[in-house]
Amino acid sequence: MPPDQARFCGIIDDYQAALRRLVNSxxxxxxxxEDLFQEIALGVWQALPRFRGDSSERTWLYxxxxxxxxxTLESRRRRDNRELPMPDSAERVGRWHDPDRGLVVEQxxxxxxxxxxxxxxxxxxLILLHLEGLSYQEIEEVSGLSExxxxxxxxxIRDRLxxxxxxxxIRK
Amino acid sequence: MTPTDELRQLWQxxxxxxxxQRDLLQELQRRSRNFDRMNRRRDILNVVAxxxxxxxxxxxxxxxxxxxxxxxxxxxxxCAVWFIIYLRRYARSSRKPVPEQTLGAYRQALVARYDxxxxxxxxxxxxxxxxxxxxxxxFDIAYxxxxxxxxxxxxxxxxxxxxxxxxxxxxxxxxxxxxERKRRExxxxxxxxRVSK
Numbered sequence: 001m002p003p004d005q006a007r008f009c010g011i012i013d014d015y016q017a018a019l020r021r022l023v024n025s026x027x028x029x030x031x032x033x034e035d036l037f038q039e040i041a042l043g044v045w046q047a048l049p050r051f052r053g054d055s056s057e058r059t060w061l062y063x064x065x066x067x068x069x070x071x072t073l074e075s076r077r078r079r080d081n082r083e084l085p086m087p088d089s090a091e092r093v094g095r096w097h098d099p100d101r102g103l104v105v106e107q108x109x110x111x112x113x114x115x116x117x118x119x120x121x122x123x124x125x126l127i128l129l130h131l132e133g134l135s136y137q138e139i140e141e142v143s144g145l146s147e148x149x150x151x152x153x154x155x156x157i158r159d160r161l162x163x164x165x166x167x168x169x170i171r172k
Numbered sequence: 173m174t175p176t177d178e179l180r181q182l183w184q185x186x187x188x189x190x191x192x193q194r195d196l197l198q199e200l201q202r203r204s205r206n207f208d209r210m211n212r213r214r215d216i217l218n219v220v221a222x223x224x225x226x227x228x229x230x231x232x233x234x235x236x237x238x239x240x241x242x243x244x245x246x247x248x249x250x251c252a253v254w255f256i257i258y259l260r261r262y263a264r265s266s267r268k269p270v271p272e273q274t275l276g277a278y279r280q281a282l283v284a285r286y287d288x289x290x291x292x293x294x295x296x297x298x299x300x301x302x303x304x305x306x307x308x309x310x311f312d313i314a315y316x317x318x319x320x321x322x323x324x325x326x327x328x329x330x331x332x333x334x335x336x337x338x339x340x341x342x343x344x345x346x347x348x349x350x351x352e353r354k355r356r357e358x359x360x361x362x363x364x365x366r367v368s369k
Contacts, residue, residue: 005197012196021186038199043271045200050272060272067271067278070362074282109182121363125275130176131183144274158176 008045015061018132022062025116025128026069036072043068059141062134066125066142108165115164123157130154218256225252237318244310251303258299262292279362286355293347297340305336 001009012019019040020033027033043064051060116124122143129139136147143150226249233245266288269281309329316325 008197017184017186021183024186038196038203041196042200042203045197046204047270047272050270063274063278064271066275067269067273070275070279071268071271071282074358074361105182105185109185112179112182113186121361122275123363131180133180133184142275144276158179161179 004048008048011044011057011061012041015058019065021132022065022069022128024113025124026073028117036069039072040065040068055141056138058134059138062129062132062142066128070121111165112161115161118164119157119160123153123160126150126153127157127161215260218260222253222256225249238314240310240317241314244307244314247303247307247310251300251307254303255300262288282362283355283359286351286358290348290351290355293343293351296343301336301340301343305332308332
């Protein structure tokens with residue numbers, strides 16, 4: 001396999017789960033999720049020859065992924081509020097040794113995903129980067145916001161997210 | 173464990189099934205090739221259209237009955253060339269911004285694309301409509317000086333002027349308003365507070 005292809009496969013291999021989570025937070029429809037994932041992968045593939053290592057691979061990748069997600073949404077301009085599809089939940093629950101525990105975690109995760117989808121675009125981007133484990137400095141590199149702005153904004157978003165999740169769980 | 177750790181753990185518990193990378197790569201290469209092919213086809217089409225207009229109107233200019241008609245032909249050749257060059261330049265400048273930039277810069281670049289479209293829509297009346305109208309006016313005057321009848325001269329002038337005025341209104345009114353609305357919607361969608369007002 002040529003080096004650029006091997007490198008691309010390595011990146012996708014390392015970050016596929018994180019990218020899928022990112023895609024899920026932008027899109028509710030499974031078909032569109034796959035389209036968006038491929039759009040992001042295409043963006044990464046096209047940007048790879050331009051990557052000179054000025055930033056870490058991780059921050060570079062998250063910039064591309066969020067920017068393409070935003071511009072794909074912009075192209076379609078469809079902000080529908082359909083409920084999250086649930087068909088894959090049973091499959092996910094099956095991965096857990098204790099199905100009851102798996103079901104609880106899965107419900108919490110879906111509540112969290114729905115809560116994230118309700119956030120404004122900038123808040124959503126910040127919390128996603130934070131949840132993927134990026135440091136404030138890395139989030140600064142990706143978002144262009146200052147560390148202090150990120151810290152205060154994240155504190156507010158975390159509170160809001162917790163409230164939203166609790167509200168969703170209570171409603172169930 | 174802090175609330176942040178709990179949220180992180182919950183979020184990262186979603187590990188979706190992996191896609192076959194070879195299939196993904198093949199699909200991306202196919203889409204990339206299609207995209208390049210589409211761009212090449214559009215470029216070729218632009219150049220061919222430009223050449224057709226230049227050749228046809230240059231030929232008209234050579235065979236023109238008088239100097240005014242010749243001037244009108246040359247004028248229209250100039251307009252067509254200018255139109256295509258300007259469109260190509262505009263297409264290049266309004267391409268999607270590169271996604272490697274920071275999220276803030278990217279949001280602003282997306283909004284700036286609408287600014288560019290709005291500028292273009294506001295300029296169209298002077299850049300395209302007025303020169304084209306002048307070109308047709310020259311043709312019509314040349315026709316009249318060559319002995320054409322007054323009724324035809326007046327009819328052509330009226331229809332062309334009314335058409336140009338309608339295009340002018342469409343452009344500066346609904347056209348600009350449409351782009352401004354789209355720009356506002358985009359600003360809200362991407363959360364670009366500074367430009368959403």
